[in-house]
Amino acid sequence: MFSRQRKARVLFGLSDIILTTLAFETAYRTRAVLHLHFVFYLTLQQKALVLGGALVGWVLLGIWLEVYDRLDSAHPTVILRDTARQCVYGTLGLVVLEYLIRLDLSRLFLLMFASLAWVLLVLFRLTAGRIVGVIRREFGAPHYVMVVGTGERALRLGRDLEASANYGVKLRGFLSEHAEGFPAEIALKVSHKVYPVGDLQAILRQHVVDEIVFAVGSESLAELEEVFLLCDEEGVRTRVVVDFFPHVNSTVSLDRLGSTPLLTFSAAPYDEIRLLVKRLTDFLIAAAGLVVLAPFMAAIAWAIRLTSPGPVIFRQVRCGLNGRRFLFYKFRSMCENAEELKDSLSHLNTRETAFKIPDDPRLTPLGRYLRKFSIDEWPQLWNVLRGDMSLVGPRPAVPSEVDQYKRWQRRRLRMRPGLTCLWAVSGRDNVDFETWMKMDMQYIDNWSLALDWKILLRTIPRVLTGHGAN
DSSP states (O other), X not given: OTHHHHHHHHHHHXXXXXXXXXXXXXXXXXXXHTTOSSOOOOOHHHHHHHHXXXXXXXXXXXXXXXXXXXXXXXXXXXXXXXXXXXXXXXXXXXXXXXXXXXXXXXXXXXXXXXXXXXXXXXXXXXXXXXXXXXXXXXXXXXXXXXXEOOSHHHHHHHHHHHHTGGGTEEEEEEEESSSSSOOSEEESSSEEEEEEGGGHHHHHHHSOOOEEEEOOOHHHHGGGHXXXXXXXXXXXXXXXXXXXXXXXXXXXXXXXXXXXXXXXXXXXOOOHHHHHHHHHHHHHHHHHHHHHHHHHHHHHHHHHHHXXXXXXXXXXXXXXXGGOEEEEEEEOOBOTTTTTTTGGGGGGOOSSSSOOOXXXXXXXXXXXXXXXXXXXXXTHXXXXXXXXXXXXXXXXXXXHHHTTOOGGXXXXXXXXXXXXXXXXXXXXXXXXXXXXXXXXXXXXXXXXHHHHHHHHHHHHHHHHHTTTOO
């Protein structure tokens, strides 16, 4: 949650690199047009060295001056002041670098560079909050948080959470550690409902909750052991507003919101940088895949339309990251009324929770072929592009199946669902449901970018040969 602020700092640092490069190149090309009294040229190596020094200096100054910590919420005068300091100090650093590497740069060039950098950075930073808001509104899902506690510590945390709304954080409500005698609502900027903590399991099943923060006294923590266990088994990320922590089987890390120290217990991957790389990889590969496969997908759509009545694309609601619902796409491989026939074929089901029939009679002749080689899954590249799914992750389940999950199985919802997964390369449809769930837990507990690539590479021969598919 609060690592989104760290992610924002990374994005602002990248914007500095791009805009400073643009200012440098513009100033360098302009110097030839202005016919400066002092004419100078830089070789490619010299230019790379000076520009590289400028970029490193600008970013390090941004970190040192804490410019990136307040960009999307700072007052315009603060942005003007901080950007001016960054550009002035950065230019002085370039003068020092020029002296060390024995270059003779035009002072007018340096002045143009610093001025252009200041103008570009100010223009971007003054609109950064609006830009970030638009991006989060259009492409980012809200991050829902609940606070356990109703005392002053919890109220202070609630105010901080409301102040983090620009980062996509939404305060879902409060949970009272007491069974009775608590207020029905807590009024901050807006009113938030207060629930008894005993309702948490039902709340997790009925609402999307990404994180839970415990803001209670140390004397109450021992009484909340079962709540911690519930969150741990369901894979809900939890944080404790204390300087010690109870025993839970999650990765523990330290975070801070304002002046409040928080211990984070995460039972699912939490490295924001690696997860960002995973998301960028998903986006690029999905986009490329859709472009390359577009003519083949058009031919398949035409073949489906010719060989059986019904829509080309099968749409179904599935459960995504942390229980979010999304519309899932596949090429239709079954007869048009396949869902209506499901109850009459339930006696043939071979899975405990998921519905799976060997040699499913609802499959069309073409659909059987599409299933065997996973061609019916190609439209899910659109789900990957949208961010509903990933290339690698637990397969997305339908809500009715999720409702039947045991508590420990619900932790698989804490990873973005994928096109392929560990069990898909370890037997595909021959794996029983219990083993399937355990393999998903194994994937979540051992996740890495290298593991994703290993699964992707192992998926290719499985798909090409149709091995393990029914």
